[in-house]
Amino acid sequence: MIKTYKYRLYPTRKQTKELEWTLDTCRILYNSCLMDRNRTYEQTGKSLSRIDQQKILTRDKKNTLYLTNIHSQVLQDVLFRVEKAYKAFFRRVKERNSKAGYPRFKSFGRYGSFTYPQSGFSIVPGRLKLSKIGHIKLKLHRNINGFVKTCAIKKEIDKWYVCFSVEYEPVPRQIPSKTVGIDVGIKSFAVLSNGMVIDNPKYLMWAEERLVKKQRRLSNKKKGSNNRKKAKKTCAVLHKKVSNQRKDFQHKLSRELVGNYGYIRVEDLQIKNMARNHSLAKSIHDAGWGQFLTFLTYKAEEAGCHVEKVNPRNTSKMCSVCGYIYKDMTLSIRKWTCEGCGTIHDRDVNAAVNINKPLRQELPEFTLGEISSMDDPIDNVYALKSILSLNQEARPIIDG
Ligand SMILES: [Zn+2]
Structure with missing residues (x-):
């Protein structure tokens, strides 16, 4: 299982500048990758893949030396993010989501983090060692249990954090029966x-x-x-x-x-x-x-x-004791008395009790004759409900 641990970082002024610069360079790379993808598609009708962009990046690094001031995997992670944004976009289009917005360019300050996906970082006493940036003061307020997989550096307003994504084995325990x-x-x-x-x-x-x-x-x-x-x-x-x-x-x-x-x-x-x-x-x-x-x-x-x-349909309107449905239920009604069995209900508690019932599909189907011959009142209630559900198309519940 994967869990995230987040800690506050305390960079020096110089380190803050380095972090800011890395973050903004990643943002610019992200934007230029988006632009490349758009342009290639417009010109050739084909899409650039992440592997294509990886090749372009390797070539570009020879001409743009400043890119070598960032750990190579951090740059690669930016390409993964671009790919992810596109995949999500295509998925939304496929689902015919009317808001299938195109992946957006990130304006200044709108790109919040960069990630070391495998290597380039380590924890040394009191500090986080980041490749190409340095040893940043770190407050490890709780211990990490498990194996650290990735390390993301995050800026929130004017504070810096590190998020470790950690893989671990959960400890088995006694599960309560309630x-x-x-x-x-x-x-x-x-x-x-x-x-x-x-x-x-x-x-x-x-x-x-x-x-x-x-x-x-x-x-x-x-x-x-x-x-x-x-x-x-x-x-x-x-x-x-x-x-x-x-x-x-x-x-x-x-x-x-x-x-x-x-x-x-x-x-x-x-x-x-x-x-x-x-x-x-x-x-x-x-x-x-x-x-x-x-x-x-x-x-x-x-x-x-x-x-x-x-399914929350009718959970508020149905009496949790006898299954009677209070049709005129409005939002303003907080307490009500069931006309079927006389129980006085608090609206929300009644709804919660209904929610906590086993799925109605599991209920057996009964005829009215069978119900009248039942001794057990509990059976009676369930049987009545199964009839109600038959009469009201599968599920006895309406919005509410
Ligand atoms: Zn009732």
Whole structure:
């Protein structure tokens, strides 16, 4: 399995210049490779491959000596990135994605990292040794477990980091037998099927509010002015902070869930689809549900747990006890009483309980006669639901 370790770097002023120069030279190389590909295609109708570009680069290095001031594999990695951008573009075209944007040229400051894909770097006590750059002070705040495969140098606003991609063998452990369903909360971050409500942390909400204010102030500043530049930087710093805080919260939460449950069921939200309609959009984006699912999924995989994405249709509208469907459910209804069985439901908890049910396809099919002869009320509930699902085309659920 692959894991990334990120550490802060403390380059000297001279080293910072070297890093900046390397980064920008990689950016220029990236752009010129894009341009070569475009031009060749326009002129000949054929595409340049990465191998073709590798040959061009080797030839160019003889004429442009400054390229020899960068570790050769770092330059090669740029070609890999160009190839990746093109592959992604062709894939989007194939999928008929209407936003199949062409690979973009990177403007100054828009190229954030360069990578040593195999060699050219090593960790010596307190320092990271980079070929052609030097020994940079490094804060190794936690130990690396496993085999380091690649080393990426990253610039974020005005700070430098190193990211090691590390291959390791996960340690087997006892997987908890408990299961849980998680519903995306509207007011809170998430609600669990055991009734637990997970709120967005206060510090995060405050920071977000501050960010909104700062951004508003930024938009009032005159274009090109020094004040605008300053405001822009403050915004960027705060933005980074909010994003880090959010990540931190989501890492902790996903770690805890994976530690306590062996089987986790979540809503399979088509985030993009949801974002298009009404006010829910903002809260979902802010909650960063997609990012959370990414964290949860890879942590679960690492720990040997299962994450199942469940179709969210009707999970809010269906009574989790008897299967009755409350057709007039609107977003504003937080609590409701089931007309079928009289249970009083909290909207989100009920949804989470529904999410935490085994797939309905696994349910046997019954006739009404069979149901009336059943003794076990639990069987009854499942049987009723299987009938409901037959009557409502495969799945008994409508949007909600
Ligand atoms: Zn009910």
